[in-house]
Amino acid sequence: MYIFGNGRVITQDKNNPYLEDGAVVVQDDKIIDVGEFKDLSRKYSDAEFINAKGRVIMPGLINTHMHIYSSFARGMKIIAPTRNFDEILENLWWKVDKNLTLEGTKYSAYATYIDCIKNGVTTVIDHHASPYHLRGSLMTIGQVAEEIGIRASLSYEVSDRDGEEIAREGIEENIEFIKWANEKNSDMISGMFGMHAAFTLSDETLKKCQEAMEPYDNGYHIHVAEGYTDLENSLKVHGKRVVERLNDFGIFREKTIAVHCIHVNSHELDIIEKSKCNVVHNPESNMGNAVGCSPALHMIKRGIKVGLGSDGYTSDMLESYKVTNVLHKHHLCDPTVAWGETPQMLFDNNREIVKKQFNCESGILKIGGKADIIIMDYLPHTEMNGDNLYSHILFGMAGRGTVTTMVNGKLVMRDRVILTIDEEAVLAKAREVSKEMWKSF
Known part of the structure:
Protein backbone atom coordinates (compact mmCIF):
# COMPACT_ATOMS: atom_id res chain seq x y z
CA MET A 1 0.00 0.00 0.00
CA TYR A 2 1.17 3.53 -0.84
CA ILE A 3 0.00 6.98 0.15
CA PHE A 4 0.94 9.91 -2.09
CA GLY A 5 0.64 12.99 0.10
CA ASN A 6 1.83 16.39 1.25
CA GLY A 7 1.06 17.83 -2.18
CA ARG A 8 -1.47 19.71 -4.26
CA VAL A 9 -3.74 17.10 -5.84
CA ILE A 10 -5.27 17.60 -9.29
CA THR A 11 -7.72 14.71 -9.63
CA GLN A 12 -9.39 15.30 -13.06
CA ASP A 13 -12.54 14.27 -11.20
CA LYS A 14 -15.12 17.01 -11.74
CA ASN A 15 -16.82 16.09 -8.46
CA ASN A 16 -13.62 16.73 -6.52
CA PRO A 17 -11.18 18.55 -8.82
CA TYR A 18 -8.54 19.90 -6.45
CA LEU A 19 -7.13 19.42 -2.97
CA GLU A 20 -4.66 22.00 -1.65
CA ASP A 21 -3.06 19.56 0.79
CA GLY A 22 -4.29 16.21 -0.44
CA ALA A 23 -3.43 12.55 -0.57
CA VAL A 24 -4.09 9.53 -2.79
CA VAL A 25 -4.02 6.02 -1.33
CA VAL A 26 -3.13 3.00 -3.49
CA GLN A 27 -3.62 -0.68 -2.85
CA ASP A 28 -2.47 -3.15 -5.50
CA ASP A 29 -3.43 -1.56 -8.87
CA LYS A 30 -6.31 0.60 -7.62
CA ILE A 31 -6.89 3.90 -5.87
CA ILE A 32 -8.77 3.20 -2.66
CA ASP A 33 -9.02 6.70 -1.19
CA VAL A 34 -8.59 10.38 -2.09
CA GLY A 35 -8.85 13.15 0.46
CA GLU A 36 -7.12 15.50 2.86
CA PHE A 37 -3.58 14.48 3.74
CA LYS A 38 -4.00 15.06 7.49
CA ASP A 39 -6.94 12.66 7.57
CA LEU A 40 -5.65 9.94 5.27
CA SER A 41 -2.14 9.89 6.77
CA ARG A 42 -3.70 8.90 10.11
CA LYS A 43 -6.17 6.45 8.55
CA TYR A 44 -3.45 4.66 6.51
CA SER A 45 -0.47 5.05 8.83
CA ASP A 46 1.02 1.70 7.71
CA ALA A 47 1.15 2.69 4.02
CA GLU A 48 4.48 3.55 2.38
CA PHE A 49 4.62 7.35 2.19
CA ILE A 50 5.47 9.01 -1.15
CA ASN A 51 6.21 12.58 -0.10
CA ALA A 52 5.28 15.12 -2.78
CA LYS A 53 6.96 17.91 -0.78
CA GLY A 54 4.29 20.43 -1.72
CA ARG A 55 4.47 19.63 -5.43
CA VAL A 56 1.60 18.53 -7.68
CA ILE A 57 0.11 15.03 -7.57
CA MET A 58 -1.96 14.26 -10.67
CA PRO A 59 -3.07 11.38 -12.93
CA GLY A 60 -0.62 9.87 -15.40
CA ASN A 359 -12.06 -1.24 -20.11
CA CYS A 360 -10.65 0.51 -17.05
CA GLU A 361 -10.65 3.97 -15.48
CA SER A 362 -7.26 5.64 -15.92
CA GLY A 363 -6.27 9.29 -16.13
CA ILE A 364 -8.34 10.17 -13.07
CA LEU A 365 -7.68 10.10 -9.34
CA LYS A 366 -10.81 8.68 -7.74
CA ILE A 367 -11.74 5.61 -5.72
CA GLY A 368 -11.73 2.57 -7.98
CA GLY A 369 -9.56 4.21 -10.65
CA LYS A 370 -6.31 2.68 -11.85
CA ALA A 371 -3.28 3.73 -9.85
CA ASP A 372 -1.57 5.71 -12.64
CA ILE A 373 -0.13 8.64 -10.71
CA ILE A 374 2.63 11.20 -11.26
CA ILE A 375 4.26 13.88 -9.14
CA MET A 376 5.16 17.07 -11.00
CA ASP A 377 7.92 19.39 -9.79
CA TYR A 378 5.75 22.48 -9.77
CA LEU A 379 5.38 24.91 -6.89
CA PRO A 380 2.88 27.62 -7.90
CA HIS A 381 3.78 31.25 -7.23
CA THR A 382 0.14 32.32 -7.44
CA GLU A 383 -2.94 30.68 -5.95
CA MET A 384 -3.89 27.33 -7.48
CA ASN A 385 -7.47 26.15 -7.14
CA GLY A 386 -10.16 24.11 -8.88
CA ASP A 387 -11.02 26.97 -11.22
CA ASN A 388 -7.56 27.85 -12.51
CA LEU A 389 -5.60 24.59 -12.45
CA TYR A 390 -5.62 24.21 -16.26
CA SER A 391 -3.98 27.61 -16.55
CA HIS A 392 -1.28 26.49 -14.12
CA ILE A 393 -0.71 23.33 -16.18
CA LEU A 394 -0.59 25.34 -19.42
CA PHE A 395 1.77 28.08 -18.32
CA GLY A 396 3.71 26.45 -15.51
CA MET A 397 4.24 22.73 -16.08
CA ALA A 398 6.28 20.63 -18.48
CA GLY A 399 6.58 16.90 -18.94
CA ARG A 400 10.21 16.88 -17.83
CA GLY A 401 9.01 18.19 -14.49
CA THR A 402 7.80 14.68 -13.67
CA VAL A 403 9.59 13.46 -10.55
CA THR A 404 7.81 10.18 -9.79
CA THR A 405 5.67 7.91 -11.99
CA MET A 406 3.43 5.03 -10.93
CA VAL A 407 1.66 2.82 -13.46
CA ASN A 408 -1.02 0.33 -12.42
CA GLY A 409 0.09 0.52 -8.79
CA LYS A 410 3.77 -0.08 -9.57
CA LEU A 411 6.43 2.58 -9.10
CA VAL A 412 8.35 2.73 -12.38
CA MET A 413 10.23 5.96 -11.64
CA ARG A 414 11.05 7.62 -8.33
CA ASP A 415 12.98 10.85 -7.95
CA ARG A 416 13.79 10.76 -11.70
CA VAL A 417 15.35 7.26 -11.47
CA ILE A 418 13.79 4.52 -13.65
CA LEU A 419 13.23 1.54 -11.34
CA THR A 420 12.27 -1.29 -13.69
CA ILE A 421 15.31 -1.41 -16.01
CA ASP A 422 18.88 -0.13 -16.22
CA GLU A 423 18.23 3.11 -18.11
CA GLU A 424 21.89 3.96 -18.74
CA ALA A 425 22.70 0.52 -20.18
CA VAL A 426 19.56 0.34 -22.30
CA LEU A 427 20.07 3.80 -23.82
CA ALA A 428 23.74 3.05 -24.51
CA LYS A 429 22.62 -0.01 -26.47
CA ALA A 430 19.93 2.07 -28.23
CA ARG A 431 22.63 4.48 -29.42
CA GLU A 432 24.64 1.58 -30.84
CA VAL A 433 21.66 0.03 -32.61
CA SER A 434 20.40 3.33 -34.01
CA LYS A 435 23.87 4.21 -35.29
CA GLU A 436 23.96 0.93 -37.25
CA MET A 437 20.51 1.73 -38.63
CA TRP A 438 21.73 5.13 -39.82
CA LYS A 439 24.63 3.45 -41.65
CA SER A 440 22.17 1.28 -43.58
CA PHE A 441 20.71 4.36 -45.23
Missing part, protein backbone atom coordinates in the same frame (compact mmCIF):
# COMPACT_ATOMS: atom_id res chain seq x y z
CA LEU A 61 -0.87 11.36 -18.89
CA ILE A 62 -2.09 9.53 -22.00
CA ASN A 63 -0.80 9.63 -25.59
CA THR A 64 -3.45 8.34 -28.01
CA HIS A 65 -1.29 8.32 -31.17
CA MET A 66 2.42 7.55 -31.06
CA HIS A 67 5.06 6.15 -33.42
CA ILE A 68 7.62 4.48 -31.16
CA TYR A 69 10.00 3.74 -34.05
CA SER A 70 10.35 7.47 -34.77
CA SER A 71 12.72 7.80 -31.81
CA PHE A 72 15.56 6.45 -33.97
CA ALA A 73 15.25 9.42 -36.33
CA ARG A 74 16.26 11.84 -33.58
CA GLY A 75 19.51 13.56 -34.64
CA MET A 76 19.71 11.67 -37.93
CA LYS A 77 21.05 13.56 -40.96
CA ILE A 78 18.56 13.61 -43.84
CA ILE A 79 20.29 13.83 -47.22
CA ALA A 80 17.30 13.48 -49.57
CA PRO A 81 14.95 16.46 -50.10
CA THR A 82 11.95 16.86 -47.78
CA ARG A 83 10.18 19.86 -49.34
CA ASN A 84 6.61 18.65 -48.84
CA PHE A 85 4.68 15.98 -46.96
CA ASP A 86 5.07 13.35 -49.69
CA GLU A 87 8.86 13.77 -49.65
CA ILE A 88 8.91 13.68 -45.84
CA LEU A 89 7.20 10.29 -46.00
CA GLU A 90 9.26 8.89 -48.87
CA ASN A 91 12.69 10.25 -47.92
CA LEU A 92 12.47 10.05 -44.14
CA TRP A 93 9.81 7.89 -42.50
CA TRP A 94 9.51 5.18 -45.14
CA LYS A 95 13.29 4.82 -45.09
CA VAL A 96 13.41 4.68 -41.30
CA ASP A 97 10.80 1.93 -41.07
CA LYS A 98 12.38 -0.10 -43.92
CA ASN A 99 15.72 -0.11 -42.08
CA LEU A 100 14.33 -1.20 -38.70
CA THR A 101 15.35 -4.68 -37.57
CA LEU A 102 13.59 -6.44 -34.69
CA GLU A 103 16.48 -5.33 -32.48
CA GLY A 104 15.95 -1.76 -33.68
CA THR A 105 12.24 -2.03 -32.93
CA LYS A 106 13.03 -3.38 -29.45
CA TYR A 107 15.45 -0.61 -28.51
CA SER A 108 13.36 2.16 -30.02
CA ALA A 109 10.59 0.85 -27.74
CA TYR A 110 12.87 0.96 -24.70
CA ALA A 111 13.99 4.50 -25.53
CA THR A 112 10.49 5.78 -26.19
CA TYR A 113 8.89 4.18 -23.14
CA ILE A 114 11.65 5.61 -20.91
CA ASP A 115 11.01 9.03 -22.44
CA CYS A 116 7.28 8.64 -21.86
CA ILE A 117 7.67 7.67 -18.21
CA LYS A 118 10.07 10.56 -17.61
CA ASN A 119 7.47 12.90 -19.12
CA GLY A 120 4.65 11.52 -16.95
CA VAL A 121 2.98 9.45 -19.69
CA THR A 122 1.59 6.18 -18.34
CA THR A 123 -0.46 4.97 -21.35
CA VAL A 124 0.61 4.88 -25.02
CA ILE A 125 -1.41 3.93 -28.10
CA ASP A 126 1.21 3.11 -30.74
CA HIS A 127 1.13 2.69 -34.53
CA HIS A 128 4.11 0.64 -35.73
CA ALA A 129 5.86 -0.03 -39.06
CA SER A 130 8.96 -2.13 -39.89
CA PRO A 131 8.08 -3.82 -43.23
CA TYR A 132 11.28 -5.81 -43.73
CA HIS A 133 11.28 -7.11 -40.14
CA LEU A 134 7.56 -7.21 -39.57
CA ARG A 135 6.70 -10.55 -37.99
CA GLY A 136 6.94 -10.50 -34.21
CA SER A 137 7.38 -6.73 -34.09
CA LEU A 138 4.21 -6.07 -32.05
CA MET A 139 5.05 -8.80 -29.56
CA THR A 140 8.54 -7.32 -29.24
CA ILE A 141 7.13 -3.88 -28.43
CA GLY A 142 4.55 -5.44 -26.10
CA GLN A 143 7.16 -7.39 -24.17
CA VAL A 144 9.21 -4.23 -23.65
CA ALA A 145 6.06 -2.48 -22.37
CA GLU A 146 5.49 -5.30 -19.89
CA GLU A 147 9.13 -5.24 -18.76
CA ILE A 148 9.28 -1.50 -18.23
CA GLY A 149 5.76 -1.37 -16.75
CA ILE A 150 3.79 0.95 -19.04
CA ARG A 151 0.26 0.51 -20.42
CA ALA A 152 0.25 0.07 -24.22
CA SER A 153 -2.16 -0.51 -27.10
CA LEU A 154 -0.32 -1.66 -30.24
CA SER A 155 -1.02 -2.08 -33.94
CA TYR A 156 0.88 -2.54 -37.20
CA GLU A 157 0.19 -0.12 -40.05
CA VAL A 158 -0.78 -2.27 -43.05
CA SER A 159 0.17 -0.70 -46.38
CA ASP A 160 0.54 -1.68 -50.05
CA ARG A 161 3.63 0.50 -50.46
CA ASP A 162 5.99 -2.44 -49.92
CA GLY A 163 4.09 -5.01 -51.97
CA GLU A 164 1.30 -7.54 -51.63
CA GLU A 165 3.23 -10.06 -49.51
CA ILE A 166 4.23 -7.50 -46.87
CA ALA A 167 0.65 -6.19 -46.77
CA ARG A 168 -0.54 -9.75 -46.10
CA GLU A 169 2.05 -10.15 -43.33
CA GLY A 170 0.89 -6.87 -41.79
CA ILE A 171 -2.70 -8.12 -41.66
CA GLU A 172 -1.55 -11.36 -40.01
CA GLU A 173 0.64 -9.48 -37.52
CA ASN A 174 -2.30 -7.36 -36.39
CA ILE A 175 -4.65 -10.32 -36.04
CA GLU A 176 -2.14 -12.49 -34.19
CA PHE A 177 -1.43 -9.71 -31.71
CA ILE A 178 -5.13 -8.92 -31.25
CA LYS A 179 -5.79 -12.61 -30.52
CA TRP A 180 -2.92 -12.73 -28.02
CA ALA A 181 -3.96 -9.52 -26.26
CA ASN A 182 -7.65 -10.50 -26.17
CA GLU A 183 -6.82 -13.87 -24.64
CA LYS A 184 -4.52 -12.19 -22.13
CA ASN A 185 -7.48 -9.97 -21.12
CA SER A 186 -5.20 -7.46 -19.42
CA ASP A 187 -5.80 -3.79 -18.71
CA MET A 188 -2.10 -3.20 -19.42
CA ILE A 189 -1.82 -4.42 -23.02
CA SER A 190 -4.27 -4.37 -25.92
CA GLY A 191 -4.31 -4.66 -29.70
CA MET A 192 -5.85 -2.68 -32.52
CA PHE A 193 -5.82 -3.24 -36.29
CA GLY A 194 -3.42 -0.73 -37.81
CA MET A 195 -3.45 0.64 -41.35
CA HIS A 196 -1.27 3.37 -42.79
CA ALA A 197 -3.65 5.56 -44.81
CA ALA A 198 -6.22 5.33 -47.59
CA PHE A 199 -3.78 6.48 -50.30
CA THR A 200 -1.41 3.57 -49.63
CA LEU A 201 -4.19 0.95 -49.47
CA SER A 202 -5.96 -0.59 -52.45
CA ASP A 203 -9.60 -1.59 -52.32
CA GLU A 204 -8.45 -5.21 -52.41
CA THR A 205 -6.27 -4.78 -49.32
CA LEU A 206 -8.96 -2.82 -47.49
CA LYS A 207 -11.37 -5.67 -48.17
CA LYS A 208 -8.88 -8.20 -46.81
CA CYS A 209 -8.45 -6.09 -43.67
CA GLN A 210 -12.22 -5.91 -43.24
CA GLU A 211 -12.59 -9.68 -43.63
CA ALA A 212 -9.76 -10.37 -41.16
CA MET A 213 -11.43 -8.13 -38.57
CA GLU A 214 -14.93 -9.60 -38.84
CA PRO A 215 -14.61 -11.76 -35.69
CA TYR A 216 -13.22 -8.92 -33.56
CA ASP A 217 -14.64 -5.72 -32.09
CA ASN A 218 -11.21 -4.10 -31.63
CA GLY A 219 -10.89 -0.78 -33.40
CA TYR A 220 -8.83 0.25 -36.40
CA HIS A 221 -5.95 2.72 -36.05
CA ILE A 222 -5.41 4.70 -39.29
CA HIS A 223 -4.22 8.09 -40.57
CA VAL A 224 -7.18 9.84 -42.21
CA ALA A 225 -6.88 12.79 -44.62
CA GLU A 226 -3.64 13.97 -43.02
CA GLY A 227 -2.10 15.46 -46.15
CA TYR A 228 -3.85 16.79 -49.23
CA THR A 229 -2.35 13.86 -51.17
CA ASP A 230 -4.69 11.49 -49.36
CA LEU A 231 -7.77 13.45 -50.48
CA GLU A 232 -6.44 14.05 -54.00
CA ASN A 233 -5.67 10.36 -54.51
CA SER A 234 -9.05 9.27 -53.18
CA LEU A 235 -10.95 11.63 -55.51
CA LYS A 236 -8.81 10.91 -58.57
CA VAL A 237 -8.49 7.12 -58.26
CA HIS A 238 -11.68 6.16 -56.43
CA GLY A 239 -14.09 9.03 -57.07
CA LYS A 240 -14.78 9.44 -53.34
CA ARG A 241 -13.45 11.48 -50.46
CA VAL A 242 -11.23 9.69 -47.93
CA VAL A 243 -13.80 9.16 -45.16
CA GLU A 244 -16.45 8.09 -47.66
CA ARG A 245 -14.15 5.46 -49.16
CA LEU A 246 -12.95 4.09 -45.82
CA ASN A 247 -16.53 3.96 -44.57
CA ASP A 248 -17.37 1.55 -47.42
CA PHE A 249 -15.06 -0.95 -45.71
CA GLY A 250 -16.48 -0.57 -42.20
CA ILE A 251 -13.41 1.19 -40.82
CA PHE A 252 -15.25 3.61 -38.56
CA ARG A 253 -16.48 1.95 -35.39
CA GLU A 254 -16.66 2.94 -31.74
CA LYS A 255 -13.12 1.79 -30.85
CA THR A 256 -11.50 3.09 -34.06
CA ILE A 257 -8.91 5.88 -33.92
CA ALA A 258 -9.05 8.10 -37.01
CA VAL A 259 -5.84 10.10 -36.80
CA HIS A 260 -5.65 13.74 -38.01
CA CYS A 261 -8.84 14.20 -40.14
CA ILE A 262 -7.58 17.53 -41.51
CA HIS A 263 -8.88 17.55 -45.10
CA VAL A 264 -12.46 16.53 -44.36
CA ASN A 265 -15.78 18.17 -45.18
CA SER A 266 -19.09 18.36 -43.35
CA HIS A 267 -20.47 15.17 -44.92
CA GLU A 268 -17.39 13.24 -43.81
CA LEU A 269 -17.76 14.60 -40.29
CA ASP A 270 -21.37 13.37 -40.35
CA ILE A 271 -20.05 9.85 -41.03
CA ILE A 272 -17.46 10.10 -38.25
CA GLU A 273 -19.97 11.52 -35.78
CA LYS A 274 -22.56 8.83 -36.54
CA SER A 275 -19.98 6.04 -36.14
CA LYS A 276 -18.96 7.30 -32.65
CA CYS A 277 -15.33 6.62 -33.55
CA ASN A 278 -12.47 8.66 -32.09
CA VAL A 279 -10.34 11.30 -33.80
CA VAL A 280 -6.84 12.11 -32.54
CA HIS A 281 -5.34 15.57 -33.06
CA ASN A 282 -1.52 15.89 -33.40
CA PRO A 283 -0.74 19.61 -33.57
CA GLU A 284 3.07 19.62 -33.59
CA SER A 285 3.30 16.93 -36.26
CA ASN A 286 0.74 18.73 -38.44
CA MET A 287 2.64 22.00 -38.14
CA GLY A 288 6.02 20.34 -38.74
CA ASN A 289 4.75 18.51 -41.83
CA ALA A 290 2.92 21.64 -43.03
CA VAL A 291 -0.24 19.65 -43.77
CA GLY A 292 -2.69 22.15 -42.31
CA CYS A 293 -4.60 22.73 -39.08
CA SER A 294 -7.15 20.15 -37.98
CA PRO A 295 -10.74 21.36 -37.51
CA ALA A 296 -10.50 19.82 -34.04
CA LEU A 297 -12.46 22.55 -32.27
CA HIS A 298 -15.26 22.30 -34.82
CA MET A 299 -15.33 18.52 -34.42
CA ILE A 300 -15.61 18.84 -30.64
CA LYS A 301 -18.45 21.32 -31.04
CA ARG A 302 -20.24 18.71 -33.18
CA GLY A 303 -19.86 16.12 -30.43
CA ILE A 304 -17.03 14.10 -32.00
CA LYS A 305 -14.61 12.69 -29.46
CA VAL A 306 -11.22 14.25 -30.27
CA GLY A 307 -8.20 13.13 -28.27
CA LEU A 308 -4.63 14.40 -28.27
CA GLY A 309 -1.57 12.55 -29.55
CA SER A 310 2.01 13.40 -30.43
CA ASP A 311 2.49 11.33 -33.65
CA GLY A 312 6.03 10.55 -32.52
CA TYR A 313 7.00 14.24 -32.55
CA THR A 314 7.53 14.23 -28.78
CA SER A 315 6.85 12.14 -25.69
CA ASP A 316 5.83 15.25 -23.74
CA MET A 317 2.05 15.51 -23.80
CA LEU A 318 2.15 18.79 -21.89
CA GLU A 319 4.18 20.22 -24.76
CA SER A 320 1.43 19.06 -27.15
CA TYR A 321 -1.12 20.58 -24.78
CA LYS A 322 0.57 24.00 -25.00
CA VAL A 323 0.92 23.87 -28.80
CA THR A 324 -2.74 22.88 -29.22
CA ASN A 325 -3.83 25.94 -27.28
CA VAL A 326 -1.80 28.44 -29.30
CA LEU A 327 -2.20 26.75 -32.71
CA HIS A 328 -5.96 27.16 -32.81
CA LYS A 329 -5.81 30.72 -31.51
CA HIS A 330 -3.32 31.56 -34.24
CA HIS A 331 -5.17 29.65 -36.98
CA LEU A 332 -8.56 31.18 -36.18
CA CYS A 333 -7.12 34.62 -35.29
CA ASP A 334 -9.15 34.40 -32.09
CA PRO A 335 -7.48 34.51 -28.65
CA THR A 336 -10.68 33.38 -26.93
CA VAL A 337 -10.70 29.81 -28.35
CA ALA A 338 -9.15 26.50 -27.20
CA TRP A 339 -9.16 27.28 -23.47
CA GLY A 340 -11.73 24.58 -22.77
CA GLU A 341 -11.22 22.28 -25.74
CA THR A 342 -7.50 21.74 -25.13
CA PRO A 343 -7.83 20.24 -21.63
CA GLN A 344 -10.92 18.36 -22.82
CA MET A 345 -8.81 16.61 -25.47
CA LEU A 346 -5.91 15.67 -23.19
CA PHE A 347 -7.61 14.99 -19.90
CA ASP A 348 -11.20 13.94 -20.71
CA ASN A 349 -11.27 12.50 -24.22
CA ASN A 350 -7.95 10.67 -24.02
CA ARG A 351 -9.23 9.00 -20.86
CA GLU A 352 -12.44 7.90 -22.60
CA ILE A 353 -10.53 6.61 -25.65
CA VAL A 354 -8.31 4.52 -23.37
CA LYS A 355 -11.32 3.21 -21.46
CA LYS A 356 -12.64 1.77 -24.75
CA GLN A 357 -9.30 0.05 -25.30
CA PHE A 358 -8.66 -1.31 -21.82
